[in-house]
Amino acid sequence: MINARIGCVPYLNARPLIYGIEKQVIYGSPVELSLMLKKGELDVALCPVGASLIEKWSFFIDGMGIVADGDVYSVILVPKKPLELIRTVTIDPESRSSVLLLRVILECFYGKKIRFVSYDEPADGFLLIGDKAINYRKSHPEHPVIDLGGVWKKLTGLPFVFALWTFSPVGKWSREEIKELLTKTKEKGLSAREKIALDSHQLHYLTHYIRYEVGEKEKMGIEEFLKNLIKIEIIDRSFPFYWV
Numbered sequence: 601m602i603n604a605r606i607g608c609v610p611y612l613n614a615r616p617l618i619y620g621i622e623k624q625v626i627y628g629s630p631v632e633l634s635l636m637l638k639k640g641e642l643d644v645a646l647c648p649v650g651a652s653l654i655e656k657w658s659f660f661i662d663g664m665g666i667v668a669d670g671d672v673y674s675v676i677l678v679p680k681k682p683l684e685l686i687r688t689v690t691i692d693p694e695s696r697s698s699v700l701l702l703r704v705i706l707e708c709f710y711g712k713k714i715r716f717v718s719y720d721e722p723a724d725g726f727l728l729i730g731d732k733a734i735n736y737r738k739s740h741p742e743h744p745v746i747d748l749g750g751v752w753k754k755l756t757g758l759p760f761v762f763a764l765w766t767f768s769p770v771g772k773w774s775r776e777e778i779k780e781l782l783t784k785t786k787e788k789g790l791s792a793r794e795k796i797a798l799d800s801h802q803l804h805y806l807t808h809y810i811r812y813e814v815g816e817k818e819k820m821g822i823e824e825f826l827k828n829l830i831k832i833e834i835i836d837r838s839f840p841f842y843w844v
């Protein structure tokens with residue numbers, strides 16, 4: 601087995617992608633993974649697409665990622681006002697893709713600038729991702745939430761890719777070997793979702809909300825996201841992707 605340094609989020613949604621290699625994995629939040637990749641501490645990571653686009657990292661494993669085609673369930677804005685009136689948001693400090701997704705939705709599609717504020721300031725809503733979002737929904741079933749995967753799909757007609765296996769620009773291992781390992785791992789993991797899930801709710805999440813395939817439509821979703829990030833000047837220019 602190759603000994604590459606593989607970084608992954610500790611969230612339920614990523615478990616099928618690391619099934620059987622859990623002990624080899626280095627865990628971190630999306631923000632931490634992108635920092636580790638930048639510092640050359642990982643060879644490959646399930647990196648938030650938002651971070652990869654900002655850093656212009658462009659070598660990705662083809663065919664898989666953390667994807668939603670419509671509602672994602674675990675990336676939510678908990679609003680205190682209707683979406684179009686939201687101006688200040690408390691963000692989940694672990695997130696990179698979803699924070700940028702929220703900015704794109706509000707700035708590009710609603711023409712509204714938003715300000716991200718810290719936990720101790722009042723805000724018009726807050727953003728949660730991953731297991732924290734799932735737990736919040738469980739414990740506050742009466743609170744309305746806005747599902748950012750669903751909003752993106754309604755606005756663009758496209759899936760949204762939250763994370764991709766992203767190669768370090770200075771990784772030590774052969775990209776093909778890493779791809780082979782992670783592709784086999786994903787195949788086993790997808791068939792093991794019934795074992796991974798602790799209850800029917802988790803199984804439903806892993807089989808109906810989170811998708812793992814990245815094909816042409818998903819790549820169009822990434823291009824559309826990039827185009828909008830350029831529009832709001834978070835990224836200065838487009839660049840090509842290399843799918844290993």
Ligand SMILES: C=C(O[C@@H]1C=C(C(=O)O)C=C[C@H]1O)C(=O)O
Pocket residue numbers: 609611613614630631646647648649650666672674675694695696697698699729730731733762763
């Ligand atoms: C869909 C999700 O995707 C995650 C969201 C990310 C982000 O917002 O930066 C990064 C990685 C993904 O694991 C989720 O965790 O709920």
